[in-house]
Amino acid sequence: MDGLGRFADPAVLILTSLAGGPKHGYALIKDIERLAETTLGPGTLYGAIGRLERRGLIEALPETDRRRPYRMTPAGAEALRSYLEHARRVTATGLTRLEAFA
């Protein structure tokens, strides 16, 4: 997720959503609202989509009715797995230390 700047968090949310299957913009926003309780605006969503697409982490599928679905590429799956495993290690360490702190 290096080099994504302020789009790093939305990029993780988009990849996590696409891990459940291809989705277009509106479906992504609704799925992310459910899984992360946050609403991405259209500018943030497509800013992150553009960056993910340029890095080959997601790819566009054929458009239907002005809605273009996106799906995660194998490189995107690898990037997401690497990020989440790192986050899991940090989370585990943080929780362990918090228990000792309390």
Place this chain on the structure above:
Amino acid sequence: MKRLILLYPPRWRRRYGDEMSRLIDDLGPTSLRARLSVGADLLRGAFDAHLAKEARMTRDTRMAVRRGVLVALVVWGALSVEIVLSNVVFPTTGDDDGLAVLVSYLCVFAAPAFTGVLAARTTTGPRGLAAAGAIAGALVGALTVTTYLVIDNVFLDTIGRQQSKIDGLAHSGMTSMRAYVNVNLLFALAALTIFLGVAGAGLSVASGLIARARRAAKNARTV
């Protein structure tokens, strides 16, 4: 609200404009607060899209400039060896190093021209070629004159026996060889850096465009 999409770069609009417009339709009528939030998000997104476009342009130019710097350092290294050999290791008092000087001048002008050929492989336009050539030319000029400044000051006893330096000092009205050498070299540092920067930009653009045209012609023949 959808009019804000017009603020995005044209290339971005062609790729994502329709989808984003449809997404705004799908989001449907919302409260004033939500509309303001979406509007602010679109403005921020448009700003980011322009910044990303600029960043992509400068990445090409940065790569071309790095090649210019690399070529300049190689040429400067070679010229420095020649300068040390001809002025310190095998010093002469006369002007019998005409061939070496001619080759040195050719290298100085070949550096930005070669930079243009290298930069044309990746950079998108004349601006990147010009920047790379200007850097290559100016750097070769500045570093080479700086080498002379160091050598001439450190080995002033040896350099001061050169007939051209003795004649130059006599005509300058100065009384110190060190002052005469330094004044001339500082003037050369400014003048050569500017001249080679400008000439380098032109040479790089010309050689880069020629290289690109030759490559296009070769590709056309292959097809």
